[in-house]
Amino acid sequence: MPEQVLDTAGRESFGSRLAAAMAAVGPLCVGIDPHPALLQSWGLGDDAAGLRRFSLTVLEAVGSLAAAVKPQVALYERHGSAGMAVLEEVLAAAAQEQVLTIADAKRGDIGSTMAAYADAWLRDGSSLAADSVTLSPYLGFESLRPALDLAALNGRGVFVLALTSNPEGASVQHLGGTDSVAKRITEAAAAENRRYGDSLGSVGLVVGATVGSALSDLGMDLKAMHGPVLAPGLGAQGATPADLRKTFGPAYPQVLGTSSREILAEGPAIRGLREAAQRTLDGLRGE
Numbered sequence: 001m002p003e004q005v006l007d008t009a010g011r012e013s014f015g016s017r018l019a020a021a022m023a024a025v026g027p028l029c030v031g032i033d034p035h036p037a038l039l040q041s042w043g044l045g046d047d048a049a050g051l052r053r054f055s056l057t058v059l060e061a062v063g064s065l066a067a068a069v070k071p072q073v074a075l076y077e078r079h080g081s082a083g084m085a086v087l088e089e090v091l092a093a094a095a096q097e098q099v100l101t102i103a104d105a106k107r108g109d110i111g112s113t114m115a116a117y118a119d120a121w122l123r124d125g126s127s128l129a130a131d132s133v134t135l136s137p138y139l140g141f142e143s144l145r146p147a148l149d150l151a152a153l154n155g156r157g158v159f160v161l162a163l164t165s166n167p168e169g170a171s172v173q174h175l176g177g178t179d180s181v182a183k184r185i186t187e188a189a190a191a192e193n194r195r196y197g198d199s200l201g202s203v204g205l206v207v208g209a210t211v212g213s214a215l216s217d218l219g220m221d222l223k224a225m226h227g228p229v230l231a232p233g234l235g236a237q238g239a240t241p242a243d244l245r246k247t248f249g250p251a252y253p254q255v256l257g258t259s260s261r262e263i264l265a266e267g268p269a270i271r272g273l274r275e276a277a278q279r280t281l282d283g284l285r286g287e
């Protein structure tokens with residue numbers, strides 16, 4: 001088992017909890033993305049009741065096969081307050097079942113507003129509190145400080161966008177060549193993770209499974225970043241577990257592969273969802 005690391009307030013850090021979950025279960029995160037087309041194919045309404053049934057079914061099916069689940073916040077938000085109430089229930093149900101959560105909210109703003117986002121997603125007692133949240137560093141990595149500090153205080157974590165899985169991301173993230181925007185974000189995350197020594201830090205990055213040779217082209221050292229790497233792009237976006245191993249090389253042990261639509265398309269049967277998640281997990285484990 002990985003070494004247990006404590007955060008500022010003396011609780012087990014997010015990085016330590018995630019490392020333990022990845023060691024116990026494997027490097028799979030399942031995305032909970034209740035797209036309208038999926039709700040329809042599951043025979044559910046595109047409404048709060050449909051969202052609730054969809055999300056709790058996914059959790060029941062894959063909770064024991066996933067180191068974490070990642071609800072896509074936008075797909076709850078499009079239902080307004082009723083959708084956000086369902087998201088609160090899903091986050092609470094995952095916590096009850098001791099499945100780690102990554103709220104895929106991609107928040108980012110000036111520091112004073114960022115503090116409010118941090119309160120929503122990372123503060124004890126918030127109805128939306130998750131184990132971790134995705135953040136956008138477009139206003140500058142340091143603008144994320146309120147979330148970085150609150151996460152470190154509360155045993156929670158963040159995943160900062162570095163190299164996203166969509167082809168358009170390169171037009172911003174690759175700028176600067178060997179001193180690229182993405183490399184600067186990676187270095188800033190590495191600096192945050194120094195407090196955790198050689199253990200997995202609580203400041204992770206999002207790097208798409210689809211980025212090909214970008215890591216070596218841009219000279220990005222994810223191993224030295226010492227944090228978890230959330231890698232979307234498996235399945236529906238075309239990447240395979242073998243691509244992940246090739247793309248991440250020596251940093252592969254830090255990588256949490258995440259897949260949504262490819263697995264979700266096998267619902268609503270619990271068995272279909274579980275088999276799809278198991279196939280992805282086997283691929284990620286190299287079995």
Ligand SMILES: O=c1ccn([C@@H]2O[C@H](COP(=O)(O)O)[C@@H](O)[C@H]2O)c(=O)[nH]1
Nearest residue numbers: 031072164165166232236237259260261
């Ligand atoms: O670079 C990124 C960052 C986040 N995502 C999110 O991950 C899932 C992927 O869903 P699939 O159905 O497996 O394609 C989705 O919620 C995205 O918003 C990403 O794809 N790429």
